Amino acid sequence: DASHALDALSQEGLSEEPVQQEKEAAGSGGGGVWEMVVANGRKQRRRKSCKGRSRMASMEEDEEDDDEEETEEGGGNERQREHPFIVTEPGEVARGKKNGLDYLFHLYEQCRDFLIQVQNIAKERGEKCPTKVTNQVFRYAKKAGANYINKPKMRHYVHCYALHCLDEETSNALRRAFKERGENVGAWRQACYKPLVVVAARQGWDIDAIFNAHPRLSIWYVPTKLRQLCHAERSSTAASSSITAAGVDHLPF
Amino acid sequence: DASHALDALSQEGLSEEPVQQEKEAAGSGGGGVWEMVVANGRKQRRRKSCKGRSRMASMEEDEEDDDEEETEEGGGNERQREHPFIVTEPGEVARGKKNGLDYLFHLYEQCRDFLIQVQNIAKERGEKCPTKVTNQVFRYAKKAGANYINKPKMRHYVHCYALHCLDEETSNALRRAFKERGENVGAWRQACYKPLVVVAARQGWDIDAIFNAHPRLSIWYVPTKLRQLCHAERSSTAASSSITAAGVDHLPF
DNA sequence: AGAAGGACCAGTGGTCCGTA
DNA sequence: AGAAGGACCAGTGGTCCGTA
Numbered sequence A, B: 001d002a003s004h005a006l007d008a009l010s011q012e013g014l015s016e017e018p019v020q021q022e023k024e025a026a027g028s029g030g031g032g033v034w035e036m037v038v039a040n041g042r043k044q045r046r047r048k049s050c051k052g053r054s055r056m057a058s059m060e061e062d063e064e065d066d067d068e069e070e071t072e073e074g075g076g077n078e079r080q081r082e083h084p085f086i087v088t089e090p091g092e093v094a095r096g097k098k099n100g101l102d103y104l105f106h107l108y109e110q111c112r113d114f115l116i117q118v119q120n121i122a123k124e125r126g127e128k129c130p131t132k133v134t135n136q137v138f139r140y141a142k143k144a145g146a147n148y149i150n151k152p153k154m155r156h157y158v159h160c161y162a163l164h165c166l167d168e169e170t171s172n173a174l175r176r177a178f179k180e181r182g183e184n185v186g187a188w189r190q191a192c193y194k195p196l197v198v199v200a201a202r203q204g205w206d207i208d209a210i211f212n213a214h215p216r217l218s219i220w221y222v223p224t225k226l227r228q229l230c231h232a233e234r235s236s237t238a239a240s241s242s243i244t245a246a247g248v249d250h251l252p253f
Numbered sequence C, D: 001a002g003a004a005g006g007a008c009c010a011g012t013g014g015t016c017c018g019t020a
Helices: A002-010 A020-024 A032-037 A101-125 A135-143 A151-156 A158-166 A168-180 A185-191 A193-202 A207-213 A224-249 B002-010 B020-024 B032-037 B101-125 B135-143 B151-156 B158-166 B168-180 B185-191 B193-202 B207-213 B224-249
Strands: none
Touching: A101 A135, A101 A151, A101 A158, A135 A151, A151 A158, A158 A168, A158 A185, A158 A193, A158 A224, A168 A185, A168 A193, A185 A193, A193 A207, A193 A224, A207 A224, B101 B135, B101 B151, B101 B158, B135 B151, B151 B158, B158 B168, B158 B185, B158 B193, B158 B224, B168 B185, B168 B193, B185 B193, B193 B207, B193 B224, B207 B224
16 A cells, blocks of 8 residues: 555656656756766765654655665765855856756756655545645655755745746846846845736735746745735835825815 | 724624624524524624633734623533534424534534635735634634634534535435434434545545535535545445456456 | 754644543 | 543644854
């Protein structure tokens, strides 16, 4: 019973590694040897076997897990974190110990793939089927070897990905402008909010509906801050237009 | 800012009590004096002011809350629980210290009204908007004075309500049959699963889709046991039909 | 300084089991 | 015994803040 789903999981690229590993390399990657991997998109990282298992009832019990400690990274336990992001133009690959924005957006697509796998397993087993990228999906991604995916990171940049999905032109223009000005990732990230609010204004302010209407965006929770910005902007817009209307018709001056 | 939503809340029947109180009486009611209330549907219970406030950020901060301890129930603190349910026919009012099944189903409609209010408040404030009857909705219902609504009860009978929504004919027939046989509520409740599985079979087994397609049912989580039953039944149906097919075509006998 | 992510926390879904 | 519901608990969404 439980083994069916696990079969489905490992069915694909099992000769060497689970298939999702392959996608990891598409943009760029973490640290250590990963800058060399960028273009060919084939070299694969062996996943660390994670010894401390969770005792959860369902789904995420281990596939095969027989690799030893780590064989990558020159043997040391030096690489701790992914390289930081820098602002890159569309199509541009980050140089040095940096990751580019195409790679960032690629991570969102990978999470989507992981969600779809989790959904397929859940359906096969007749269990509750998540519609969003939940903790369960992040846990699954980690188990599948995608240690470079984590919840705080993905949540942090969701609205940037949203702009990329909803208005790629504007997103691309913003990336070019911020790269040219030499801005850091934090500044670019902040700047992504405003054009998104403009998109929301154009479409009637319902940011949840806007996310849900987009096939790749619908699986992400609307970030709190984006929701608040849309609400604040709608309110002040509505207030000023009602003042205008009232001023002409009713106010005593 | 916060006051708008509260206005909307109390806007309606404020002369005496919040309007949702009125609906409470539609079927029958809890204990004490409530059996007398059944038919006219007007007498209203004053809500207990709940002194221990939650410190939650949003929504459920108190409306007006000025009534004193309790003035109902002959003064004593005797009534502790709702009267138990008994199996009644459609339209039949329970006698004695019992509640009928129309009243049970009415509670589901009330929860829906509470959800809609919570949703309206959330939308006005630009906050996350629940699509299901969540803990937040139960908390809101309690604050609004509907102390007779609680999560374990509502979850316990969801599938009974589902059958009522999805196949009222069958639901009514089941009620009549179980009443006639003098079965207790537990037996009736158990018996509601099977016809639901039949409904699911007819509609392609996707019980989540079936719930979601129904406007009054879509706000309820699919009960775990119902999901499991549908899955088990689909699996064994599929297995036996594939054995049949395989037996004719491929098996060596 | 700017940024990645382990780890925490309040409130959730789910339901058991002490209560009447 | 049959049933109502307080209260608990594992795992969630959300993000802070100690880390590098």
